[in-house]
Amino acid sequence: MYRYTDFDAAFLAERNAQFRAQVARRIDGSLTEEEFKPLRLMNGLYLQLHAYMLRVAIPYGTLNSAQMRQLAMIAERWDKGYGHFTTRQNIQFNWPKLADVPDMLDALAEVGMHAIQTSGNTIRNVTADHFAGAAADEIADPRPVAELIRQWSTDHPEFQFLPRKFKVAVTGAPNDRAVTAAHDIGLRIVARDGQIGYRVLVGGGLGRTPMIGKVLADFVPGEDLLPYLESVVAVYNLLGRRDNKYKARIKITVHETGIDEIRNMVGDEFAMRKAAFAGIDQRMLSEIESHFAPPAYETGGTESFDITYAINPAFRAFVDTNVDKHRQEGYAIVSVSLKAHGATPGDATAEQMRVMADLAETYAHDELRISHEQNVILPHVPRRHLPRIYAALRRAGLATANIGLISDIIACPGMDYCALATARSIPIAQEIATRFEALKLEQDIGPLKIKISGCINACGHHHVGHIGILGLDRAGVENYQITLGGDGTEEATIGERAGPGFGAEDIVPAIERLVHAYLDLRDDPEETFLQTYRRLGIAPFKAALYPAEAKADAA
Amino acid sequence: MPRAFTPKVVTANALLEGDVVYLTEDDRWTRQLTEAELIEDEAHAQLRLLDAEMRPGQVVGPYLADAVAGPDGPAPVHFRETFRATGPSNYAHGKQVESKNV
Numbered sequence: 323m324y325r326y327t328d329f330d331a332a333f334l335a336e337r338n339a340q341f342r343a344q345v346a347r348r349i350d351g352s353l354t355e356e357e358f359k360p361l362r363l364m365n366g367l368y369l370q371l372h373a374y375m376l377r378v379a380i381p382y383g384t385l386n387s388a389q390m391r392q393l394a395m396i397a398e399r400w401d402k403g404y405g406h407f408t409t410r411q412n413i414q415f416n417w418p419k420l421a422d423v424p425d426m427l428d429a430l431a432e433v434g435m436h437a438i439q440t441s442g443n444t445i446r447n448v449t450a451d452h453f454a455g456a457a458a459d460e461i462a463d464p465r466p467v468a469e470l471i472r473q474w475s476t477d478h479p480e481f482q483f484l485p486r487k488f489k490v491a492v493t494g495a496p497n498d499r500a501v502t503a504a505h506d507i508g509l510r511i512v513a514r515d516g517q518i519g520y521r522v523l524v525g526g527g528l529g530r531t532p533m534i535g536k537v538l539a540d541f542v543p544g545e546d547l548l549p550y551l552e553s554v555v556a557v558y559n560l561l562g563r564r565d566n567k568y569k570a571r572i573k574i575t576v577h578e579t580g581i582d583e584i585r586n587m588v589g590d591e592f593a594m595r596k597a598a599f600a601g602i603d604q605r606m607l608s609e610i611e612s613h614f615a616p617p618a619y620e621t622g623g624t625e626s627f628d629i630t631y632a633i634n635p636a637f638r639a640f641v642d643t644n645v646d647k648h649r650q651e652g653y654a655i656v657s658v659s660l661k662a663h664g665a666t667p668g669d670a671t672a673e674q675m676r677v678m679a680d681l682a683e684t685y686a687h688d689e690l691r692i693s694h695e696q697n698v699i700l701p702h703v704p705r706r707h708l709p710r711i712y713a714a715l716r717r718a719g720l721a722t723a724n725i726g727l728i729s730d731i732i733a734c735p736g737m738d739y740c741a742l743a744t745a746r747s748i749p750i751a752q753e754i755a756t757r758f759e760a761l762k763l764e765q766d767i768g769p770l771k772i773k774i775s776g777c778i779n780a781c782g783h784h785h786v787g788h789i790g791i792l793g794l795d796r797a798g799v800e801n802y803q804i805t806l807g808g809d810g811t812e813e814a815t816i817g818e819r820a821g822p823g824f825g826a827e828d829i830v831p832a833i834e835r836l837v838h839a840y841l842d843l844r845d846d847p848e849e850t851f852l853q854t855y856r857r858l859g860i861a862p863f864k865a866a867l868y869p870a871e872a873k874a875d876a877a
Numbered sequence: 878m879p880r881a882f883t884p885k886v887v888t889a890n891a892l893l894e895g896d897v898v899y900l901t902e903d904d905r906w907t908r909q910l911t912e913a914e915l916i917e918d919e920a921h922a923q924l925r926l927l928d929a930e931m932r933p934g935q936v937v938g939p940y941l942a943d944a945v946a947g948p949d950g951p952a953p954v955h956f957r958e959t960f961r962a963t964g965p966s967n968y969a970h971g972k973q974v975e976s977k978n979v
């Protein structure tokens with residue numbers, strides 16, 4: 323994994339020292355809030371509903387055990403003993419005190435982490451497939467190029483004041499686990515005639531005006547990628563609307579200008595910029611690539627795994643649901659669910675972080691990932707260690723076998739924490755998970771993604787949930803709107819609004835009706851919710867959601 | 878017709894801790910909504926907000942929030958203010974535990 327150079331370390335130390343002085347000046351009254359706010363946001367410090375919130379970048383979701391342990395230490399020492407993993411592969415601390423934040427940032431820097439560009443109109447933390455480097459279906463590991471983009475975009479002088487924030491995601495596999503089509507730029511690694519290149523999507527995004535990214539270029543060769551990206555951002559920097567915050571994202575620029583015109587402009591820009599790169603980026607990339615070499619795989623027998631799998635049904639359920647195929651024989655990818663039924667999606671206690679760090683260090687080549695679905699991944703696990711890992715996870719309350727199932731819900735912090743929220747998300751997620759656990763239907767229902775956002779900003783990705791839930795404020799009451807048929811994979815689709823919203827007490831029963839309708843309608847247990855929805859359309863699901871209206875129509 | 882003025886409290890977040898605070902009649906910042914000054918007059922509300930804005934070394938982002946007179950003092954009107962006054966619903970963190978120690 324990538325190690326910071328002395329240059330990176332010096333840069334971070336300087337930034338942290340600057341911020342320490344800025345915090346001191348704010349506290350002693352030399353800086354007003356108007357002056358201080360942009361400075362704290364540049365360092366990932368928000369002021370939320372009940373407290374400050376520090377958002378820490380986890381580039382492309384990759385961590386080692388030392389970093390995870392440091393996050394645990396920070397959670398215990400300066401927060402309330404836990405952290406919240408987000409859909410952007412970041413971690414948020416919900417309760418820091420202003421005067422402690424410089425110390426927290428120094429502690430992060432000790433393990434090469436920071437909170438820079440987790441806010442503001444800059445290029446944000448680059449996200450990637452959480453199975454990167456391990457997935458069986460991968461063409462190439464997306465992390466080296468994600469790291470290259472991180473280095474290029476961090477403190478890039480031309481791009482510190484973009485019209486709006488800018489998010490980039492990369493996948494190296496045809497099965498898109500990084501929701502690339504919902505990003506300002508989505509990169510998909512493709513192979514053509516034995517050469518690796520990038521399909522570049524532009525103008526995807528959720529929020530107020532959800533859009534699926536459009537293909538800007540079908541194949542950009544590796545050596546052209548960075549100048550090409552720079553050209554896209556430069557074109558956006560000039561064209562993007564600064565007059566209206568709601569029209570400032572590149573998706574609107576693409577929509578208003580037209581993808582063909584954007585492509586021409588990017589082409590012109592590229593012709594001018596390409597020469598300046600002179601191959602430096604490629605030398606950097608090959609240096610970076612050396613940090614992402616595959617681990618030294620072991621070749622042990624898998625008998626202990628085979629025996630436990632045969633005799634322990636709980637272990638079997640865990641493996642069948644939470645373990646994915648690894649590209650290396652004898653290895654597996656383990657997804658650790660942060661969605662125990664009734665728990666807050668994405669939260670991990672300091673103790674749980676330490677357990678996962680220890681497991682990674684002891685058994686799994688010292689690597690951890692954070693997924694945009696708010697779970698933690700052990701990407702390189704020898705199968706023979708799975709029984710021991712399972713047992714340790716179980717003791718820590720981390721062995722919930724629900725990955726991809728109805729209780730593996732994405733939920734943004736919503737009005738329990740977020741100052742922008744219009745309704746709560748967390749309690750809705752907790753109730754849905756608890757309800758379906760009580761019904762014992764989860765396994766029978768099969769793959770089903772529910773995603774919940776507490777406002778139109780859609781941090782909870784509700785538009786791409788098979789069932790999306792959007793919390794709104796309707797005349798001073800929490801109200802929840804349902805969208806159906808969304809999909810965040812390579813077949814990305816924006817969900818369709820089902821109809822009028824539901825009150826907080828009615829939303830869980832509504833979801834239950836919806837799921838029962840699916841169970842009645844599916845051709846066979848193999849047909850997933852999304853497949854049934856695609857086959858039948860929205861009508862029968864609407865009828866289940868709004869039985870009174872359906873009856874009136876029939877009368 | 879101008880809309881009738883509804884009672885308000887002055888609220889903000891504390892500069893150092895970031896938690897929710899309310900302005901009292903005797904110019905203190907309190908953590909408890911029930912101790913806040915309930916302002917029934919529009920002109921007075923604007924003045925009190927100005928007072929709060931003059932104390933940038935103590936609080937961030939003061940504003941006027943709707944409130945009603947309750948049995949124990951001012952009570953929230955909008956659910957957002959209810960959450961601000963009590964803390965998050967997923968953990969017993971924030972005011973709901975701190976208030977026990979007051």
Ligand code: SF4
Pocket residue numbers: 734735736737740741742743744775776777778779780781782
């Ligand atoms: S979707 Fe809205 S409520 Fe949820 S985290 Fe984003 S801004 Fe906050």
